[in-house]
Amino acid sequence: MFRSWIVMLFACCAMGAHAGESEMRKALGVEFDSAFQRGDFAAIEARYARALGSRERMPSGVFVTSQMVYLMFRSLPKTVEAKGNDAYWKPIEDQAHKWFAQYPKSTIAAIALSKAYSEHGWDYRGTGYASTVGKEDWAKLKDYLAKAGVALSSRAEEGRRDPTWRWQMLHLGRLAGWPDDKYREFAQASLEEFPGYYDTYFEIAEAMLPQWGGSMQQLAAFADYAADRTKKTDGKALFARIYWSMHGYLGPSGLSQPEVDWPSIRAGFDDLVKRYPDPWNLNYYARIACDVGDKATTRRVLTAVGERVDPMAWETRANWMRCKRWAEG
Numbered sequence: 001m002f003r004s005w006i007v008m009l010f011a012c013c014a015m016g017a018h019a020g021e022s023e024m025r026k027a028l029g030v031e032f033d034s035a036f037q038r039g040d041f042a043a044i045e046a047r048y049a050r051a052l053g054s055r056e057r058m059p060s061g062v063f064v065t066s067q068m069v070y071l072m073f074r075s076l077p078k079t080v081e082a083k084g085n086d087a088y089w090k091p092i093e094d095q096a097h098k099w100f101a102q103y104p105k106s107t108i109a110a111i112a113l114s115k116a117y118s119e120h121g122w123d124y125r126g127t128g129y130a131s132t133v134g135k136e137d138w139a140k141l142k143d144y145l146a147k148a149g150v151a152l153s154s155r156a157e158e159g160r161r162d163p164t165w166r167w168q169m170l171h172l173g174r175l176a177g178w179p180d181d182k183y184r185e186f187a188q189a190s191l192e193e194f195p196g197y198y199d200t201y202f203e204i205a206e207a208m209l210p211q212w213g214g215s216m217q218q219l220a221a222f223a224d225y226a227a228d229r230t231k232k233t234d235g236k237a238l239f240a241r242i243y244w245s246m247h248g249y250l251g252p253s254g255l256s257q258p259e260v261d262w263p264s265i266r267a268g269f270d271d272l273v274k275r276y277p278d279p280w281n282l283n284y285y286a287r288i289a290c291d292v293g294d295k296a297t298t299r300r301v302l303t304a305v306g307e308r309v310d311p312m313a314w315e316t317r318a319n320w321m322r323c324k325r326w327a328e329g
Contacts (some may be wrong), residue, residue, distance in 0.1 A: 021060040021280035022310055028064070029071035036072070041109070043101045048108040052162065059254060061237075061276035065164045066199045069111055073119070089120040100151065107165040110155040114168065117148035118175070145176050163194035171203050174212070183207070196233055201226045202245040209249055216259035219246070223261075227268065238276065240268025244284060252291040262292050279305060283313035290323035299327040 035043045050056065051064035058067055080090055085174045096113040105107045121144025152159070152194070154171050159165030170186055178186075190200050200220075207212035208222055219242075227239035243255065243265050269285045286301040302324060314320040 033075040059278040084124040107162045114148040157261035164181040166190040167199040235271035236268040237272035279308035283310040
């Protein structure tokens, strides 16, 4: 269903004419996975080093290095054959081990091996509520997270100089249950070393959600702190990016809570799209404005979107049509 409405939307809105964030993400993911499958680790190392050294950004303004991590293994065909999906993950882990061994100082190789282990563990845990997960599956997840931690920690000396490694280490630490003081110390050191690296802020923001023991008040205070730290380079944009990164967890009801400062999010998005006017950013801005019930902003941003509709921002055609009709009504 999702694929069919994407095809329809592409056809009616001439999306193929635009080569921006969506297209670059697809290309980057395929580039990584193709090189990984054929064992061309040198190509991945070179691409990662170039992006890291130049702090290369995607058309949306996020960093290429972080997207390489998000996208790795996603273009590989995956079928769930059994609990844990061992038949899928074992060849990936074996290939990642070869890369890890051939490049003993590589942080991206350690990240890839760590991610393979971590996602293998989550395939045992599943996506259901914690109460539905059996003891054996919890044990499997714990075991794979421990393996992931060993892989990342083995490159700690090199990783301290790599903001992507630091972000992944912090993320894994939260999943593995680091004590609060250890998590805070590592987080603060990472922000001091790389104050402009967005994904560290996103990880800390997620740790402040109510479902992780935080609160909406803590999240709001952190968003203020993050925006203030980056205002010289990003204006108010990071405030919006943080809530955008939490959109999947909060949803329309979460974004409508009194602790959420929508005017500041809106101002942040306005700063963001001035700097990076890619349709990816504009479409998500319109979607979130619609979710919080800001009709005037939704109409204004949809006008800026025009025919450059990005289906990934809307999830379903029904969402897009609902917001479009509401804004125009």
